[in-house]
Amino acid sequence: MFKKFFMLMAFCLIFSQTALARTIVFAVDATWPPMEFVNEDKEIVGYSIDYMKAAAKEAGFTPVFKNTAWDGIFAGLAGGNYDAICSSVSITPERKKAMDFSEPYFKVSQGLVVPKESKAKSLEDMKGKVVGAQIGTTGYFAVKKVPGVVAKSYDEIGLAMQDLLNGRIDGVVCDDPVAAQYALREPKFSEKLKIGAIIDSGDEYYGIAVKKGNKEVLDLINKGIRAVKAKGIEKQIKEKWFGSN
C-alpha cells in the first residue's frame, strides 16, 4: 500500500517537473528603467524581464513576476516569499555569502549622473558634495567608499533623480543602463542632466539571485540563460532596449 503510494508520489514529482511547466516566482523592484519598470499599461517590462521570459521559454518553466520594494527584497528571498530575484542584482562576494547566483546575464558599470553644467569627471571630484543612490545598491556602497563625499540613500532611484533635477543634491550614482535612461532618454531629465563619469567597479555583472541551496530553481534558470546566449536571443533583446548605442 505504502509502496504504491510512494511510487505514485515519485511519479507525480517526476512528471510535474518534466511535462508540466514549473512556475518560478521572481521578485522585481520595478523602479529601474530600462532594466525593469512598470509601463503605462501597468505591466512589468524591461530588459531583465524580456531576458527571463526568453530563458523561461527555453528551459520550460513559467515565470511569474512579483513587484517588490528593493529594501527588503533579499529578506523576502530568505523568507521564501518567492523563488528568485530578477531585479538587476549585481553579483558581489557579500551577497554570495547570503544567496546563490545564476550565471551572469548582463555586464554593468556604475554611472555618475550630474547636472549638465557640472565639471565632475569622477566620484572623487564630488568631495564635500551630496551624492544620492538607492539604498542597498552597489551604487550606494560605491559612494560610501569615497571619503569626503556625503552619501544619501533613497528608497527608489527615481526619487534620487527627482532630487538631483530639483538641485537638492549634486549627483546620483546608479547602474549605467539606468543612468543612460535618465540622462539620455527621459525628456524631462535629459534636458538638464548628463553622465559625468562611468565608474569602473571591476567586473560587475547582474545575476538572478536564488535562495541558498535551491539547486533545482538555479539549474532551471541557468539552463535558460545559457540557451538565450547560445541562440543569439540576447542580442535581439539588447537591440530592443538599448538600440544601437
Next chain:
Amino acid sequence: MNRDKEIKIDVTDGAAIPSPKDKGLVTAWRITLIGALLTIILLVAFKPDPYLRILKFVPDGILVTFEVTFLSIALSLIVGLLTGLGRIARNRFVNLIASIYVEVIRGIPLLVQLFYIYYALGSFVQVPPFLAAVLAMTICYGAYMGEVFRAGIESIDHGQTEAARSLGFNRTQTMFYVIIPQAMRTILPPVGNEFIALLKDTSLVSILAVADLLRRGREFATETFAYFETYTMIALIYLLITLILSKMVSIMEEKMKPYE
C-alpha cells in the same frame, strides 16, 4: 482641606495624595522598561557581532529622530494653540479657516503629506528634506493639537469666563490668565499622547531620505543582510524612547494635579 494635610504637602517624601495609578513596584511601565533594557543588554552581550555594530551605527539617526520630534512638537503646539483658538473664535472667517484647515489635514495621511510637501511642491519650491519633514509633521499634528486645545478650553465651566469678565478682565486676558491655565490640566494627557504618536510617526520621514533612526537601520540591514537583528534593535530603541517620553508626560501630569 485641613491644616494637617497642608503641612504634609511640604514633606518631600512622595506625593501627599497617593495616585490610584501607582501600585507599588510592579507597574506595566517598569516591567516594559526593564524588559527592553535587559533585552538590549543581553543581545549585545551574547551576540555583539551584529547587535553592537548596530548600536554603533544608529546614534546619529536617534539624534535626527529627536531633532525632528522636538522641533515638530514645539511648532505644532504653537500651531495647535492658534488653531484651537481659531476654532472657538467668534469671528466667522477665522473660525471657518481654522475649521477647514483641521478638516483637510485630518483627511490626508501623513505619508501623503510628506510626499506632497517634498516631491510635489518640489517642482516650485525647494524645501530641504529635514525642513520638509518638520513642516509636514507640524502641519499634520498642529491640526490634531488644535482639536485637543479646543476640547480642553471648552471643558472649562462658562462661569469662569463670567467671573473673570465681571472682575474687569478683557476677553484676551480672560483666555490667557484664567481659562488656558485651567485647561492645561485637561489638555496635558491627550497632548502627551500626541507627542508619543508624533515620535513614532517620525519613522515615516525616512521616505524623504532623512537619515533618521529607521533609515540608518535600513541602511545597515541592506548592507549586512542582518534584517532580523537590525529591526529588533530598532524596535527596542523606539520603545525605550517612547517609554521615557511617556514617563515625562505622566510626571508633568503629577505636577499639575491640583491638591484638593
